[in-house]
Amino acid sequence: MRWVVFNQKGGVGKSTIVCNLAAIASRKGQRTLVVDLDPQGNSTQYLLGRAAAAAKPHLGTFFEGTLGLGLLRRSLREVVHSTAIPNLDVVPSSPELEALQSKLESRHKIMKLREGLGELQEYDAVYLDTPPAFGFYTLSALIAADRCLIPFDCDAFSRQALYALLENLAEVKDDHNPGLEVAGIVVNQFQSRANLPRQLVDELVAEGLPILEPFISSSVKVRESHHAACPLVLLEPAHKLSKEFEALHDALEKAAKPGRGTKRASAKN
Numbered sequence: 001m002r003w004v005v006f007n008q009k010g011g012v013g014k015s016t017i018v019c020n021l022a023a024i025a026s027r028k029g030q031r032t033l034v035v036d037l038d039p040q041g042n043s044t045q046y047l048l049g050r051a052a053a054a055a056k057p058h059l060g061t062f063f064e065g066t067l068g069l070g071l072l073r074r075s076l077r078e079v080v081h082s083t084a085i086p087n088l089d090v091v092p093s094s095p096e097l098e099a100l101q102s103k104l105e106s107r108h109k110i111m112k113l114r115e116g117l118g119e120l121q122e123y124d125a126v127y128l129d130t131p132p133a134f135g136f137y138t139l140s141a142l143i144a145a146d147r148c149l150i151p152f153d154c155d156a157f158s159r160q161a162l163y164a165l166l167e168n169l170a171e172v173k174d175d176h177n178p179g180l181e182v183a184g185i186v187v188n189q190f191q192s193r194a195n196l197p198r199q200l201v202d203e204l205v206a207e208g209l210p211i212l213e214p215f216i217s218s219s220v221k222v223r224e225s226h227h228a229a230c231p232l233v234l235l236e237p238a239h240k241l242s243k244e245f246e247a248l249h250d251a252l253e254k255a256a257k258p259g260r261g262t263k264r265a266s267a268k269n
Contacts, residue, residue: 001256002117002126003183004145006169009161010132012151013188015042016222016232018129020242023231024249026087030124033080035059035113036093037137043129044092047083049229052092055081060096063104066112076116085234089123101136110136110176114144134168142172147183147256149212152204154190154197159204183252184212191218212251214244 003021005014018034026032036043036059045052057079065073080089104110117126128141142148148169152158166182173180185204191197192215205211219241225232233242 001124001147002128002145003147003149003252004128004130004141005149005151005186006130006138006142006165007151007158007161008132008134008138008165008168009153009158012132012153012158013186013216013222014038014132014151015046015129016226017149017151017186017188017216018043018127019046020231020233020245021249021252022088022125022127023085023233024246025125025127026085027234030087031122032088032125032127033091033120033123034088035091035117035126035128035141037097037113037141038093038129038131039095039097040131041093041095044090046226046229046231047085047088047090048081048092055092055094058092058094058096060094060100062091062116063097063100063109063112066109067100067103067107075119076113077120080120085231097137105136110140110143113140117144134165139172139176142169142180143176145177145180147181147252149183149252150185151188152185153188154200156196156200159200162204162209182210183255184210186212186248187215189218190215212248214247214251216244216248217241 005018007014022032022034034043034047041052048055059079062074062076062079079091081092082089128145130138130141169182187201201211217240221236221239221241222232225235228235233245236242
């Protein structure tokens, strides 16, 4: 199963969600891959720590190869790196992705990631981290994915952006990837004692949007796990947030099993 975590707004926790869900999958014995399509490389740093800056070849190497001929091309497998976590590999990002984007767009390379992932049949779970923009790399990920998770950080501006985001997802599904499903909205950085987050979530539920449970609470421990370059679920498995991530992962796995329907999100009219 290929999961893409996507939101056009930055700071909503995409990389944290990707890496913690991937770490849980790998701990459960699934061969797992994280593909970091964000030039900022947050997932790369989260999983590789100090080794992230020197991680070569990287995703930029793969995409650059799609612009060349024959010997210059690389399979996606050639840019996969092992992490310190058993069963968990990563395709690292690079700042070079920024400079490559316009070339890739003009040469219509939007299907290359999907083709590359199609060759990696050894992975049970693939998690795609995307930039905070609806551009070439995000579209590549959405075309390559089976399920989409949408982080929501309980902010009024994030709520308004949700409707445009869902319209974009519907268009990608219609035009490029009929198999793409919205697995749901992940309520992230949730503050249970504050009135506004609960109000916003209740209103989204009332509109029929697929809000996933449990919600992921807000905690400084997440930043500590970033600093340690170790997903929180491994750094402090008994922590409240780690338990929430585990419950979310299990709920997603159960819903994605063959024969079980996944509720679809719909954009606001």
